[in-house]
Amino acid sequence: MIHLSAFDLALAAALVLLLAALTARLGTGLAMRILVAAARMTVQLLLVGLVLKVLFAQVHLGWIALVSLFMLLVAGREVMARQARRLKGPWGFGIGTLSMFLSSFSVTLFALLAIIGNQPWYQPQYSIPLLGMLLGNTMTGIAIALDRLNQAAWRERREIEAQLMLGYPAAEAIRPIRRESVRAGLIPIINAMAAAGIVSLPGMMTGQILAGAPPVEAVKYQILIMFLIAVGTGFGTLAAVWAGARRLFDSRHRLRLDRLTGSGS
């Protein structure tokens, strides 16, 4: 593996500066955001590198659990922030975070115990990257699905209530929206699977190849990861949409848009 020096990274960073300068001249208002995002990414990844270094040096389940919890909470915050309208109170954070926890953690555990079978099973070199990839993808799926669910319920409140008025149960009135939200959450991973290897070379596999792994071994790991991500995103999205749709109604099957932010009451 060829090691990168600080100078090598600076060369690439110079290109980003060039991009920022160009967008500033065009007046897109993006220059500052590009620079801040690039700086954030650099600092965050360097910190993660350090954390992983420490974590790998002394393998202890407690530390791994702590890091995992931190990752989960940050992902939960991100899911909340990506919804234009979200449930008020603890529900806004809770539904997304709990769904991610249930799907990402159980799929990661399954992969570690049943497939990889390391000693000890929580070997951070495997568990943390695996969990990170799962969380990152379920996060996207759940955020898109919940955003779609809440927006559609808000926009189509008249259609939903028309069905309630005629005596249809809430579950039936929200069903098309629920279906549409799950679809929206799952489309990215379905597309990623369909395009993998033809249009795009997935990042993880590319990384392993750059690190010197034999291509076929890298491909097998990538296939495993894709399956796990699809399953994690799928179950996480289903759970989040199910819980979110229930919370939009009360026990008397009333559409409770007042439970969403930005509803004015």
Add this chain to the structure above:
Amino acid sequence: MSAQPRLKVERLSIPGLLAPVDLVLAPGEILCLSGPSGAGKSRLLRAIADLEPHSGRLWLDGTPSEAMTPEAWRRQVGLLPAESGWWADRVEAHFRQTPGADALADLGFNAPILQQRVDRLSSGERQRLALLRLLENRPLVLLLDEPTANLDPANVDRVEALLLRYRGSRDAALLWVSHDPEQIARVADRHLDLRDGALHAAAGAAA
């Protein structure tokens, strides 16, 4: 009229909008409701249909609303909103059973209307079809929010005649929001005004 009221409303209130309201409708009674816009007529109707959180209690033929499932309550206490909602593309998909030619003719339609796209309908057509859709459930109480607001005179006559006939066939009680004094004079047994969050006997009406 029997002693049991068809609909009984006791201390129904919506926080910040409506002071506690008491209301009793006998079987076959038509109660017209008027009042300035924004007074809360529509939300009172929504609360009686149990679509809106409220305090107070509701009874249908002596059965409290909480003893019925919300679906059963709303099938029996049917709300016709001022603006109807349509969730499918074609008219026909909004009916549990395809309406017969007679039912359509009562409201001035014939069968091809069922294949129409909802977004091609006029607001008056939507209003009349929403009424037809609602009557499919054979509700015992009708909550009507300006049911003839978008209609031409011939269709106002059709809708009024249909509602009066339906009232007779089912002994249904009707809570009818209207701003038209002549219509109120034609159909109402009683007339109340909703002003400042409370019900008042309407001026010049047999209350």
